Amino acid sequence: MGGRSASLQLEDRPADVDILAELIALQDDGPKDIGFFGTRNMGLLHQNLIEVLSYAMVLTDNHLFTSGATGTNAAVIRGALRAEKPHLLTVVLPQSLGCQPPESQELLTKVRNVIEMPQNDKLQLFEASRICNRDIVQRVRQILCFAFHDSRLLLQTCEEAQAARKMVTLFYLD
Helix, strand or coil, X not given: CHHHHHHHHHHHHHHHHHHHHHHHHHHCCCXXXXXXXXXXXXXXXXXXXXXXXXXXXXXXXXXXXXXXXXXXXHHHHHHHHHCCCHHHEEEECCCXXXXXXXXXXXXXXXXXXXXXXXXXXXXXXHHHHHHHHHHHHHHCCEEEEEECCCCHHHHHHHHHHHHCCCEEEEEECC
16 A cells, blocks of 8 residues: 555656746746737637737737747737737747638738748648647747637647647637
């Protein structure tokens, strides 16, 4: 019985370490690299909230990373641009700029730091987005995600980020 108890304590220890790491991260009020993820299909109210949030994050010198330029991503881009600190916004596209919808291309002309992934042009958008999301997760310390309960790719991205010991905040839109 004693060996079993010791084994349980060892298994519980990483969770304690994770909780401490999260508490330390919450207390660290310095600038962070933050990845924003979210669905393309969201209402105007949610987009406005995300735009205000990204605006505030950039004003406090956080560097935002997002993907594409529709829905959540467009809101992040608009908010960050409004803060007039273009060096604190990086957009990582899942494919080349030419694969983006025209309205996205127009918004992206205002972004200084755009990273394209033309090697993914022949992939379906779902798979290209998975690769892009992983790239963003590697670049950041914290994740903010806006998803529905059935947003498979976004939920998988959050799980992968947690496994990589990133601080993840997931907002459900439904």
